[in-house]
Amino acid sequence: MQHIVIIGNGISGITAARHIRKLSDNKITVISGETDYFFSRTALMYIYMGHMKYEHTKPYEDWFWEKNRIELKKAWVSKVSSEEKKLTFTDGKSIHYDQLIIASGSKYNMFGWPGEDLKGVQGLYSKQDLVLLEENAPDNKICKRAVIVGGGLIGIELAEMLSTRKIPVTFLVREHNFWGNVLPESDAKLINNHILEHHIDLRLGANLKEILPDKNGRVKAAIVEETEEEISCDLVGLTAGVTPNIDFLKGSGIELGKGVKVNRFLETNVKNIYAIGDCAEQQEPVDNRRPVEAVWYTGRMMGEVVAQTICGNKMPYKPGHWFNSAKFFDIEYQTYGWVFSEPRDGEAHFHWKHEDGRKCITINYQKESRKFIGINTFGIRLKHAVIDRWLTEEKTIDEVMANLQQAHFDPEFYKRYEKQIKEQFKTEKKINA
Structure with missing residues (x-):
């Protein structure tokens, strides 16, 4: 039985711990100085706004960890000694590991503004x-x-x-x-x-x-x-913005760039040490993805992948098509595939905006082949599975528009907006023909 130590109790580290436990009887220790238990970081704002209490943000009951034999240690790591396979904490105590997963997340940027260290x-x-x-x-x-x-x-x-x-x-x-x-x-x-x-x-x-x-x-x-x-x-x-939280790794022998450098198997340059989540920097970026992605779902996917590798089923990280979602006050935002601020060479944008100024879509496609590349939506919710399939099948923008009703998440989208979107698309297509 090996001792797997995980630095960080966010979505990446906890997903890795859960899946390692499903796959093995290895000893698992999760270290974090931030909180006693895993919580949903994306829900922090709702605590301040009074919509939730802190206990509502914890996906698992406190007894879950002991029941699943996942040891939790509240501490900050100050040093990693890779040759000794040892972690030292800020209080001077230490722990040894057989395999180490670094999932230390991010910290917010400070650019040296005069006064940035003031109270408030x-x-x-x-x-x-x-x-x-x-x-x-x-x-x-x-x-x-x-x-x-x-x-x-x-x-x-x-x-x-x-x-x-x-x-x-x-x-x-x-x-x-x-x-x-x-x-x-x-x-x-x-x-x-x-x-x-x-x-x-x-x-x-x-x-x-x-x-x-x-x-x-x-x-x-x-x-x-x-x-x-x-x-x-x-x-x-x-x-x-944020940057990877990796200062404590300096002098450890682990190769660092903007983040902890990893290959497609999330392995660092040091054997038996891995990095996942916000702090990992992909040396072989996938498609147009950034080498460092501070995104909830990619952190979860990395946790699942590294657990497989540690438990004997070596698996590369394949995040699939890019997607993300957010909320800007009252407007929901979704993005699938690639829609850049400016169309790249050979690409074009189709844009539709509702008269109320709170709903719009932008579709990115290749001019010559008319291949569908990506879509942004504001105030309109689409089905992830449908858009993901269209990207995999390399549908054209014409096929996407002809079958738009398959992607609508709720009937109001189909009834209220689809006709307008299609009519504008047909008009612009004729003009550009």
């Missing part, structure tokens, strides 16, 4: 960040205004969270549209308008220059780089 300046990634947010922004009397820096998914989540407590928000986004480096312009502008509808002070093309302190070392204002405007605030939310 924070990110939103961990359970500790949520506790800190309750201290920094319990209500609109203590926090009279917040400034959020960075126009990604965490930034808009934080804006929604604060707005539920009636805390005014100024949102600094360096791109000329929200998420403009990811979304096509038409999609991004729809979200711009939706953010403004929720009374968020959205500043596009705006960067943070400096955070100013008060006499007690707390934030009192943020300076906008382009205009030198001083915005009085009691909270600065740093949401300009």
Whole structure:
């Protein structure tokens, strides 16, 4: 029997532990300093908003771990000694392993802004960040205004969270549209308008220059780089992306880049050490996927794959077609396949937008072959299985449009919008013929 040690109790590490237990009688230890038990990180915002309690975010009862012989240790790892197969904790204690899985997740970015270490300046990634947010922004009397820096998914989540407590928000986004480096312009502008509808002070093309302190070392204002405007605030939310949490691995002999470098089997350069989830950097990226993907479902898939390999069924990581989903205040977003902010060589976008300004689709396809490459939807929900099959079967955009009713998730989409979408598509096809 081997001792499998897993650093990190997020979706990646816990999925690996569960599947190793299903496949073997190996001893399993999961280490995390963040929380005692696994919880759904994506639900953090709903705790602050009052929709859920922390205990509601735990997918398993506390007795689950002992019953399944998965030992949980609350500690922070300070050093990995790969030659000795030993982990050292911040309290000086240590543990030995036979095989090690690194699933240490991410940390929010700090780019060296003056004042970024002041009280009242924070990110939103961990359970500790949520506790800190309750201290920094319990209500609109203590926090009279917040400034959020960075126009990604965490930034808009934080804006929604604060707005539920009636805390005014100024949102600094360096791109000329929200998420403009990811979304096509038409999609991004729809979200711009939706953010403004929720009374968020959205500043596009705006960067943070400096955070100013008060006499007690707390934030009192943020300076906008382009205009030198001083915005009085009691909270600065740093949401300009995340990076792998790997500082504790320096000097371990494990090859590092932006993350922990792994091959398609999620193996590092050191035998019997693997990396999965947000902290893993693929040396052989799949399709157009980024080498590091901080995505819930890919972390889960990596956990399943590495468990197979550790238990004797060596398996490569094959994530399949890209997909993701999110929520921008009241608008749900789905993406399948590849829809880039600008069509690439030989590609084109078909875009339809509903007159209410809250629903749209963008389809990416190859001009010559008319092969369907990907689709974005806002305010319209599609069936994952159908779109995934169309991508695998390399359907054309014409076939997709002709069979769009097969993909609708609820009847309202078919009844209300499909006819309009098809009519616009036929009109544009004639014009471009």
